[in-house]
Amino acid sequence: MNRRAMEVSMRARVLALAMLAGAALAAAEIPAGIVWETNLGEPLIGDPAALKGGTFNYFIPTYPLTFRLLGPESNDIFCAWNRAYSMSFTLVGRHPVTDAYIPWMATHWAVAPDRKTVYFKLDPDARFSDGTPITAADYVFCHEMMRSKEILDPYYNNYAESYFASVEAIDPLTLKIVGAMESWRPIDDFAVLWPVPRHVEKLAPGWVKEANNRPQVVPGPYVVAEAVPGEKVVLTRIKDWWGRDKRYFRGLYNADRIVLKVVPIANVFDYFKKREIDFMTVISAKMWVTEMGFDAVAKGWVHRKQEYLETPEGISGLHMNLAAPLFASKDVRKAMQHLFPFELLNSRLMYGSYARKVSAFEGTEYANRGLTPYEFSPAKAQEHMAKAGFTARGPDGILVDARGRRASFTLTYGNKLMEPHLTIIQQIYAKGGVEITLNLLEPATAFNRGKERNYEMILASRSTGFHPSPYQYFHSDFAKETGNNNLWGFGREDTDTLVDVYRFDMDKAARIAALRALDAIIRDEAFYIPFWKGPYMRFLYWDDVCFPATYFPRRTQQMLDWQVFWIDPARTARLKEAMAAGTSLGEDTRIEVDPWNVLPGLAR
Structure with a gap:
């Protein structure tokens, strides 16, 4: 037996002894009357007849900026793959057809009457990719890591503080999470932790640099086996992966290798x-x-x-940086809305395939269905530009104000396939007296420009979860700092209140009313030009x-x-x-x- 195998075997023995020693403690700390839930009655997600094996060739547009899950640049183009086999392995899943909660890393869960304390029984078969058993301590460490200043990640620092009061290991396979507040969706809010291997991650000054190019040790079925800078990342499937025969993993994760070519x-x-x-x-x-x-x-x-x-629809479109001098004016922002030529784009380039988005919460019951898109109206655009002080045109036809400031800005984007659309937008805006300079960047660079708010206008999109996440996008907590998903730097007291009603109010009607009111304000503030949907x-x-x-x-x-x-x-x-x-x-x-x-x- 090699040294690695001996270490894994020893840890497994220690785990077994700890489970026996902790049984009495677990019984004492879990209140009487707790009702454990599980759910093995939903349809299979994959096809049980699916074959294992083979190589699946796919692409990533740029090489990863980092292999870390947290910290600077961890939200890059590669992050979806990086998270798919780590952060996505949360305690409880949601079935992608029925929407019901299903076992994922936990086999059972129990929500206490206070709706902020949740207990979990972990799957005893779960292992990290290095063979080490996954225990409740690995979730405790996840919480510690999210809170740590060593990760240089204000978003996760804030998230850990805002959502969790404590994370405790009752015994190696029983976890207790206490939320920072009562929740109308305690599983969604508090079951989102994933196991982080304490035996691998050593939090200390310099962790960000040390962990930057180190592939993750994960609970999921794939690990990074090869990484060639600028060329490819190769993932290989763990042959004896612990979850292979679990009900909701059957028929998933079938390829032996996934080759992500740049x-x-x-x-x-x-x-x-x-x-x-x-x-x-x-x-x-x-x-x-x-x-x-x-x-x-x-x-x-x-x-x-x-x-x-x-599916719910994330934000997708053109975004205006509220710190950019030109876009500090709401009238200028509304002029940009009225110049956006959706009907022309849809007929000329998209063959009438799409409908216009209007809500920031499309595809959910929280979308304000009373909203309508800004109409294409160069005349109304001129009225708003005049209110902003842009009343005359210079010799090149671009509007100028009394100080000689031109109605001109740079539009940053990272997808060359959007150039035909953006070129038409550029031409239409020029006719309206507004100059757009198109700035194509590498996708990862453009993505980070958005997060850091280092742009004037940017083309960007974000995916979304089952429930909207207005806090990370529209709350002033994230307007104060960069490096997050508040792309515009938006946030004020009244909208913060609406976001907090959605986050904390137990009355569903109040939550819906709050987000629909927020939706109307976002439309009126006009810093987001929604694109289209199909x-x-x-x-x-x-x-x-x-x-x-x-x-x-x-x-x-x-x-x-x-x-x-x-x-x-x-x-x-x-x-x-x-x-x-x-x-x-x-x-x-x-x-x-x-x-x-x-x-x-x-x-x-």
Whole structure:
């Protein structure tokens, strides 16, 4: 037995002894009358017939800035993959079809009558990727880490302070979490901790630098096995992963290897057509309508699907920095709204595929359905610019104020595929007397510019959870500092009150009223120009990539959310043979799929 195996074995023995020693303590500290809950009655998420094995080739637009989960630059382009096998392994999950709570890292949970104390029974089979058993102490350490100043992460410092009063290990497999406040959603608020290996992470001055390029030791099924700067990151599946046969993990996480190649977004389609990547989502409506006739589709080597889904929508659009001198004026911001040519963009570039967003909380019951988008009206834009002091045009046609200040700003973006849209916006705004300088940056750089508020206007989007998260976006706690998701630097006393009603009030009607009022204020303040929405995901995949009959679960926002796909080696051999011979497998003409019966609801 090697030294690593001996260490793991010894820890397992210590764990077993500690469990016996802690049994009496656990009984004493868990109040009588606590009702334990679990849920093994929901449908499987993956397909139990899914095959394990193979390599799934995908892309990331830039190489990771860090492999840390916390601290500076940890919210970069790679973070979704980094978190998928670590932070996403929370205590309790939410089923992506039924929305019910389901066991994840905990097998059982119990909410105390005070609705701020929650108990969890941890899965005794759970192990870190290095084989070390996962215990309640690893969740205690997660809380310690979130609170630590050594991580240089104000967001998580604030989060830990705002949401948790204490995190305690009753025994190695029983955890007690006390929230900082009574909650109307205690599982969502307090079951979000993930296990952090204390035996790996050593919090001390310099931790950020020390941990920067060190891959995570995780509870999930994949670990970083190879990282080539500027080229790729390779993830490998743990063969004897502890969760493989758990009910809600069955049929998920099937590929043996996931190769994430660094590919600029503008080049992804070319890489896909050359079969250098196996799957891609199609964001561009023009591409979907005009560029799907390539030979691999006609011969059935490639499939294309438009799957209708029901998901909350995160913010997506153009954002104005309230610290930028030009955008300090609400009238200027409203002028920008009235110049936004959605109808022109939708007809000319998007083939009428989309509807206009208006709410900051789209797809949830908290969206203010009484709101309407700002109409496209150059005349109203001129009125607002005049109120802001921009009454004359210079020799180049750009509006100027009495001080000679030009109505000019830079629009930062990180997706080259958006250039046709932004060029039309630039032209329309110029006709309205407003000059836009387009500034294309690397995706990771553009992302960080947004977080640091180092921009004037920026194109940015964020995903969202089951419930809206207005605190991190619109509360003044995050307007005071940069490095967070309050992109605009917005926050004031009355809106903070509305956010806090949503966070803390036990009356659902009050929470809905508060967020709808906040929604109306956000629209009126005009610092966010919402883009567009479509109730579907469009994607392409090669023939040896397989899916369940229902494709992605109902609540999927991106492919990474629920890894239900697998690689079929027989289909791989068939595909290679067909490609070598140039023969057809038969075109797949079933493009639109609606496994969750979304379309009838849209018609209503």
